[in-house]
Amino acid sequence: MSGIGGRPRIGIVGAGNIASLNVHGYLSDPRCDVVAVCDPVEGRAAAAAAEWGAPKAFTDLGAMLADPDIDAVEILTPTHLHHEHALAAVAAGKHVSCQKPLANSVADARAMATAAEAAGVILRVSECYRHYPPLERARQLIAEGAIGRPTHIRLRTVVGQTHSDFQAGLEADGYVWRMNAHSPGGHLFDDMIHKYAVALWLVDRDIVSVQAVVRRRDHFFEPCAALFEYDDPRLLGTMEVSYAPSMWLRSSFYGADEFFEIQGDEGFLWVTRCTGEMLDLSPIVLYQGGKDNQTTTTFSDVPSAWDLGFDRSAFHFIDALVDGVPAEMSAEDATKALQLCFAVYQAGNTSAAVDPRTIEDKVVPDGWPR
Secondary structure: OOOOOOOOOEEEEEEOOOOOHHHHHHHHHHOOOEEEEEEEOOHHHHHHHHHHHHOEEEEEEEHHHOOOOOOEEEEEHHHEEEEEHHHHHHHHHOOEEEEOOOOOOOHHHHHHHHHHHHHOOOOEEEEEHOOHHHHHHHHHHHHOOOOOEEEEEEEEEEEEEEEHHHHOOOOHHHHHHHHOOOOOOHHHHHHHHHHOOOOOOHHHEEEEEEEEOOOOEEOOOOOOOEEEEEEOOOOOEEEEEEEEEEOOOEEEOEEEEEEEEEEEOOOEEHHHHHHHHOOOOOOEEEEEEOOOOOOEEEEOOOOOOOHHHEEEEEEHHHHHHOOOOOOOOOHHHHHHHHHHHHHHHHHHHHHHHEEEHOOOOOOOOOOOOO
């Protein structure tokens, strides 16, 4: 797709908890303008528009989408509204960047992608983890053969507590819909969708079989151990999700921490941080184990602040709008991440292996919601 041939004018749909992180990149990019904000909560759109220097504020999405001075929208509304809001934006001829997860079901995600293709507009998911500098650099090193052929990917997430100003400032109302029937699942759907996206992207391989044990803690959190089989039979993946409600974590954002390990037949890579700042290590550690030369390389120069992934995601959307580069993360990739999420739930429900590619709707974990 070619660029729009001008300076993109961006409208923000939704001004809740996550908006400031997503909008900052657009405000920092001299190639575009944030020109409008829409939010149904009385006063919220006007306040955000004033803060971000946007000249227009709306409480009605239809009115905003009818504005010819808007080229593209960033959809930051609750997940169960993405399908409706994205289809409306596409029908209005707007390019669309959408917060993760793309939709509540595979069928809805496919319908959104089909509509965007028919309208000739961009539809992509704003996936901050796939624009996080340490993960981007790790993917580059893997592609360059730094660890040989990848043989195992380990993704670890722990959720605990933190004292960050960011988390203290979040509005509780922004989480209610995540814990009821508006969502098809809890933490494994809402947050781990990031990690499913990374599991597929780091090595550019599809996952063809999932086995998983899923538990429930404090309603929303879902401790999990999962095994992924890739379409390369020499490559396996494991995903560990832990909940530690009495453990305090160093973080400038959420009370969570991630660790990524990629083993190859000639060495391994660690990405030692993401949301959290737990380990006094370089963001990337590379071990190369040649027979006659074993080396450990640390990449302390790679920027590792978690919010950089949001900024770089926004910059990339402008790249797609201005230069016509393929928009990352594509709707197809976002749909595969959804299928992987639902495969984990189905494997947990049935204690049987599941091929994510067979899932065409959604899977709800047993007992959800309470």
